[in-house]
Amino acid sequence: MTRTGPELDSGAFWKRIIASTLEEGIPEKWQESTFEGRSPLAASFLEQLPAGARVLDFGSGIGRNALALARRGHSVTVCDVADEGVQFSLEKAREEELAVAAAEFDGWTVELPDAAVDGILAWSCLDHVTLEWATELAAELSRVARSGALLLVSFDEDKSDDPDSDCELLDDGTHHYTSGRRAGMLFRPYSNDEIKGLFAEEWELLEFEGDDVSVPRRGLFRRT
Numbered sequence: 470m471t472r473t474g475p476e477l478d479s480g481a482f483w484k485r486i487i488a489s490t491l492e493e494g495i496p497e498k499w500q501e502s503t504f505e506g507r508s509p510l511a512a513s514f515l516e517q518l519p520a521g522a523r524v525l526d527f528g529s530g531i532g533r534n535a536l537a538l539a540r541r542g543h544s545v546t547v548c549d550v551a552d553e554g555v556q557f558s559l560e561k562a563r564e565e566e567l568a569v570a571a572a573e574f575d576g577w578t579v580e581l582p583d584a585a586v587d588g589i590l591a592w593s594c595l596d597h598v599t600l601e602w603a604t605e606l607a608a609e610l611s612r613v614a615r616s617g618a619l620l621l622v623s624f625d626e627d628k629s630d631d632p633d634s635d636c637e638l639l640d641d642g643t644h645h646y647t648s649g650r651r652a653g654m655l656f657r658p659y660s661n662d663e664i665k666g667l668f669a670e671e672w673e674l675l676e677f678e679g680d681d682v683s684v685p686r687r688g689l690f691r692r693t
């Protein structure tokens with residue numbers, strides 16, 4: 470796939486934002502606000518994961534969710550376009566002696582073998598790429614998940630309006646910010662059917678949460 474300007478911009482945006490977050494120092498509260506208490510689907514995901522599961526935290530940011538999963542005894546792999554966040558996650562995991570490793574990732578392909586994981590968390594990240602890109606990433610997640618693996622995804626509510634940033638609307642409905650604090654960021658508001666459609670072929674939908682695009686939507690799936 471050819472990478473377009475907005476896609477390249479997006480990687481640079483996340484590297485910049487994560488590096489500056491780390492430089493400014495992360496508020497303790499934010500580190501504590503993991504996905505765990507955010508949704509009944511998170512509770513279902515955690516309950517159904519086997520003990521010591523191999524979990525991929527896809528789009529792991531600075532690793533708050535990965536560390537939380539590792540503290541529960543799971544063996545976690547982080548991957549993100551922003552290596553700064555990955556390195557920070559590994560450092561924190563080392564300090565706590567937690568089982569967290571990183572998979573090489575170029576934005577499209579995760580360096581993991583087929584069927585390598587028992588669970589995947591993709592929390593607030595697939596809505597930060599274009600629809601075509603998200604479709605490719607969904608296929609990549611299907612590839613690395615073993616049959617029976619669980620997938621928990623979270624898509625944010627539509628927060629595309631930002632008075633501080635100019636934005637162009639791409640053909641597929643993705644907002645590409647061109648100025649201000651979001652410069653370079655991609656955000657695509659998803660309908661519920663679009664979210665379900667991304668995983669329709671290789672995953673069974675177990676639970677779904679969120680009525681419409683005004684609230685976060687979460688889906689829990691099982692790999693067929």
Ligand SMILES: C[S@@+](CC[C@H](N)C(=O)[O-])C[C@H]1O[C@@H](n2cnc3c(N)ncnc32)[C@H](O)[C@@H]1O
Nearest residue numbers: 483528529530549550551576592593594597598
């Ligand atoms: C809103 S943050 C969420 C981070 C983390 N999941 C959390 O909940 O703390 C979005 C994350 O998606 C990552 N991201 C952006 N584009 C991505 C891509 N193509 N593949 C994987 N992750 C990506 C960003 O680098 C960033 O860490």
